[in-house]
Amino acid sequence: MQELEISKNIPTAVKKSSWKIPKSVFYPSVTLLIILIIWEICGRLQLIDPFMFSWPSKIFTEAIAFFISAEVFTHLAVSGMEVGIGFAMALIGIPIGLAMGYWKNLELAFDPFVTALYTTPMIALTPLFVLWFGLDTLSKVMMVFALSIFPILINTMSGVKMTDPSLIKAARSYGASRGQMFKEVILPSAIPFIITGIRLAIGRALIAVVVAEMLAGNIGIGYAIRHASELFQTAQYLAYVAVLMVLSVLLTELLKIFEKKIAPWRNL
Template identity: 35%
Template sequence: MAGGRGETLILQEKKSLNWGWPLAQLRKAIKNSIVILAMLVIWEAAPRAGLVNTTFLPPVTEVAAAWWQLLLSGDLAEHMGASLARSMGGFLLAILISIPLGLAIGWWKPVSEYLNPLLELMRNTAALAILPVFILLLGLGETSKVAIVLYACLFPLLLNTISGVKNVDPLLIKSARSMGLSPVSLFRKVIIPASLPTIFVGIRQAGASSILVLVAAEMVGATSGLGYLIQYSQFSFLIPQMYAGIITISVIGVILNFLLVNLEKRLTGWKQSYRE
């Protein structure tokens, strides 16, 4: 009898745990989104109550209807695809260039001494400030837009990678050397894993820059993309479509950040377990 009661209690505890996890997640989702929902309610109510001019700030339901029409017509997918291709192209190129270069600068002093002066000069030059130079040299086509995204993503990635390498705990390095690790093994098994959390900070910053800078570039010279859609809608006085484009950019940024955070958790599981 005692054994049967024990099994019953265990089953009841398992059921409560199975139900408890989704409820906890639901409560967390509601808590995280309550401010956004409140903002949407205010956005809907303010124009309808006459607090703001509906011409310049239409209710959120009208913006949602415009977004849906753009989606059905295929215009939104076309512009979004063009922007994503450009931003992801520059972003991935920046990762391929910046991370190996940052690891080299952070770990090998001669490389740092040669390249640091150039980096200090270029890091203080805003990407949009030299956009005209990219357009003059590369034209108004896709190359100039990918290049400006590459430039904007380069320095957040590079500087965070350098910082990650230089701030590795010296005790880890001493312990690894005392165990007889070769320089190559030390770099591969200690320096790179210990630098990953800081590198991912740079990756997330670069991901945000890849979208923001591209939108500004598309407003200057493009015939497609979300930046072009926003500016064209503004000039044509299609205000709901303009807000629909802005919201699309925000959603893309949130999704990209969510994917990068989850990738970081997978690659730095040791850090998460240490925190727990």
């Protein structure tokens, strides 16, 4: 009887929320499951040429095989180091973007060059990076840096320029100094744009390291993909690609969590 009384006292909203799957998890999971089932059926019915492509069960088997052998961790460690160093260097785009967004003359002086470099197909310059920085880690790091910095810089600059003018006027009316204005108004307003720039830069960083390792590497995920493709090991090739996809999703989700911590007002 006491248990029944206790259960009656629990709010209905609490009961429902403890069992409810978030829509942001449920819908993508169902979509992915449907795609994988259809893909697997096509493979089992031999509608897919295994020499040209593969299907989920074979890709999963290959992934398990090189996870057991720890081969993938060796490649991930090298690629992760190159992405980490290059991406950390690319974060200099944040203070540069803040400065260009805040000072109009600085934007006028450098914006055409930033636009020109951003629109340049950096991937086509990979052989030049190899010529300049050699076949070792430095060329991959510089490729990651070159592809990552501009999304961060441009989005940061846009965030500063999109600051609500009424907030700036209110801060000035209360006698805020330039430093206080920047810290209390402009920077918080630009944070969502900075996070967006970093999210875009993550994808470009992974592209950069894979392409650089494919063209001039003897270790790393890019090299492993190239090696598997040269041997026509399609399932293994796609397994490495799947590892990259999972890694990029995890990094993006971690970035979303970080944004919630530093900009909680965005979730209101």
